[in-house]
Amino acid sequence: MAGFDSSRGLERNTVETMNRFGRAIRVLLFLSPVLAIAATPNGGAQEASVVAVSTFWSHSGVKPEGEITLAVVLDIREPYHVNTYTAKPPFVPTQVGITSAPKELRVSTPMFPKPHPIEFGVGNAREKIWVFSHRAVVFIPMAVNVSAQPGEAPLTVKLSYQACDDKQCLFPTSVEHQVRLPIVVTTAGVKPLAEELFAALKDYGNQVRVSFFGWNFSFAAANRLLLIFIAGLGGFLLNLTPCVLPLLPLKILGLSRAAGNRSRCLLLGSVMSLGIVIFWMALAIAITTISGFNAANQLFQYPAFTIAVGIIVCIMAIGMCGFLTVSLPPWVYRLNVSHETLSGSFLFGIMAAVLSTPCTAPFMGAAAAWATTQPRIVALATFAAIGIGMAFPYLILSAFPTLVHRIPRTGPASELVKQTMGLLLLAAGAYFVGTGLAGLLATPPDPPTQSYWWAVAFFVALAGGWLAWRTLRITPHATRRIAFVGLAAVLIVVAATLALRFTRRSPIHWIYYTPERLAEAQAQNRIVVLEFTAAWCLNCHALEQAVLHDPRVVRVLNSSGVAPVKVDITGSNPAGDRKLLEVGRRTIPYLVVYSASGRAVFSSDAYTTEQVVGAIQSAEKLP
Known part of the structure; x- marks a missing residue:
């Protein structure tokens, strides 16, 4: 048995060594154009001529509350190809998106054609990958709000890709195209354009993709x-x-x-x-x-909306606690x-x-x-x-x-449950009032104050204290006393934890987002981890505390080659809002990891420690 086990171990080591060798060969294949292009006059221009990009509208115009599709056409010169949009490192995925558009426009997820497989690499490093070649057409459906005014609306289309032949790759490339969307009056006639090109749209299997804590779904x-x-x-x-x-x-x-x-x-x-x-x-x-x-x-x-919600919640909480028995203005009772x-x-x-x-x-x-x-x-x-x-x-x-x-529906126990719940609801009201004031007082890109967590913690602790004191007053049963006083102790501990954890200095050396700061980090060839968050986003707080503050994540985020950039949209932050739309999102939380060359290698609104660390490690391997 000993001889059998050792031979299996030798086999595993040999396979692992070959796998590592294969990965190293693939990385070298991606780095090989550095010398090749550097040694070729006008090498950059040569790469640009490999892929020709053009755009077409599906119709001559779009009416308010109408729909239209933009076709982004990639004509790829033989023998080159570009990778599919789902490519994993070290392969660079092809990405197409609208980076700027008028507010009246609602842009959907780009629809990519079906890729085809090829054999890529040399020797033992050859493998099957999925690519686009010859001509690839990406469709971007969009809709226009009913409030849109007639005229030509400017849009910016950004395309990122890496062209390769069957053995090596050129440098990754990003290009931007300016297009204008004709918005017409509702009585105007609209005719279809490029019908042969858009006839292929019905064959596209557009997918809505969802990533959830390591699981990926598509519909x-x-x-x-x-x-x-x-x-x-x-x-x-x-x-x-x-x-x-x-x-x-x-x-x-x-x-x-x-x-x-x-x-x-x-x-x-x-x-x-x-x-x-x-x-x-x-x-x-x-x-x-x-x-x-x-x-x-x-x-x-x-901020006015957030503060108003907080005030209404506080009034509801006061009523639940029974404090509205005192004389207050009539409108308070109506709330x-x-x-x-x-x-x-x-x-x-x-x-x-x-x-x-x-x-x-x-x-x-x-x-x-x-x-x-x-x-x-x-x-x-x-x-x-x-x-x-x-x-x-x-x-x-x-x-x-x-x-x-x-x-319990009546009696002291029922009143105690109501009062405890009311105090906890009062903590929620304090949270919304506090985040509203934080947004009102914040000056982007500086982060908003976190001091409102002390008010939240105070009411949570008050709920725990009230529950413990009243329990000891209204019941002689030892079991009930132990259970509810224990619950009260948990509330007090939670309150202290909230105040201390959320008001402490972040262990991450955040760079607060401006376009200039992001550009500076990218100019330094650093990996960028972009986090979208807000004070009023409880999911954002939960993910930051549970995932980003994990020591393993903190260690890589604070390393010299990584730039952790936080985009806080608590209040008025037009630059942050534009960046959120640029990465193709409308809601937060959201996290994007970019390689040093500016390629997005990971993005998710529900992520794990392993995913974040793995994404940064993958970005480090990219050229």
């Missing part, structure tokens, strides 16, 4: 019913995000009071669900009609949302939906981004599906009231 964009279902799934998962999860106990508490009357309980749950769905449908109408409004969480970029009335349940549904918008659930962001480029009826159906998915748990609880029947 056919033509299957609208499937994507609407995916949007509903994302809405359901939205209940598990930090924005919505704290609201579930509040609604359970409200439904428990009507649990004795099943029909009444179902009615209250249905009305609340209606409020959620109506809010999401209203968002769809706003996104498809209002210029410059293209994402749900964009609402929180307006006190009661779960036991139809109007109160409807308003609570709207409030729950509003509070959910800073977070993006898995699948939801991709489906919502796809929907914004579809006809209005599809956008409405998609956002309604998000609302239905989000409302689903509340409908289940209201349809089966026995699930909440055991929660």
Whole structure:
């Protein structure tokens, strides 16, 4: 057996050595054009002539609330090819996108043709890869808001690629094309153009791609019913995000009071669900009609809106705690949302939906981004599906009231639960008021203050202290005392952790984004890790604390060859907003890793420590 094991070990070592040798050969193949082009007069011009780029519109113009497609044509000279858009390092993927466009335009994901395989490399390093050759046409669908004014709208199309033959590659290249989109009046005639070119569009298998903590999913964009279902799934998962999860106990508490009357309980749950769905449908109408409004969480970029939401939440919390028994102005009492009335349940549904918008659930962001480029009826159906998915748990609880029947509905225990929940809701209100003030006072690119976390921590600790003190006063049972005082201790520890972790100096040496600072980092040939975040984005805080502050990630981000760049869009940050659209996103959180040559090697809104470290290591291997 010993001889057998040692031979297997020798075989594994030999295979690993050959694999490493093969990888080294591939890297050398990518580096080989450095000397070749340097030794050739006008070498750069030679590379530029390998791929000819042209653009065509599908129609002579587009009307407000209409759709149009841009074709980006790559004519590739033989014997060269370019890599597919899904190529992994050390191969450089082909990327096409709109980097600047008017606010009235909503751009969809580029649609690439089907690649074909070739044998690439020399000797033992040869392998099958997927490429585009001869002619490759990339289609970019887009839609125009109803508020768009007639005229020619300027757009910038950016194309990044690396041309190779079957043995070696030229330098990676980026080119920009300026095109103008003719927007016409609604009564104007529009005729199709380049019909033979666009006839191939029906054969394209456009995919909506989703990356979620290491898992990759893709869905056919033509299957609208499937994507609407995916949007509903994302809405359901939205209940598990930090924005919505704290609201579930509040609604359970409200439904428990009507649990004795099943029909009444179902009615209250249905009305609340209606409020959620109506809010999401209203968002769809706003996104498809209002210029410059293209994402749900964009609402929180307006500090006045964030502060107003925080004040309303605080008033709801005060009412839940029972503090509205004191004399206050009449309008305050009208804002006190009661779960036991139809109007109160409807308003609570709207409030729950509003509070959910800073977070993006898995699948939801991709489906919502796809929907914004579809006809209005599809956008409405998609956002309604998000609302239905989000409302689903509340409908289940209201349809089966026995699930909440055991929660105390009267007496001191019920009041204590209400008061504790109210104090926690007050912490949420303090959070929104604080982030609103932070956005109001921030001056980009400087980061906003994090001092509001002390106010949040104070109310969480107050909830824990109140729960412990009142528990000892109202119950003599040792088991209940131990359980609830233990829960109170957890709340106090959580409060201290919130205050200390979120107000401390970041272990990462962030560069706060401006176009000039990003260009300087790229000019220094550094790998760039671009993080999009905001103070009001709880998902962003969670990912930063759990992933980016991991010692393994901190070590590579702070290394000399890496530039960690933070794009904070808490308040008014036009440069940051433009950069977010430039990378093809409308929602945050989002992370992009660029190689030293400026190629995007990784991007995701839900990532792991291993993915970030692996992406930076892959970027280091690129020329």
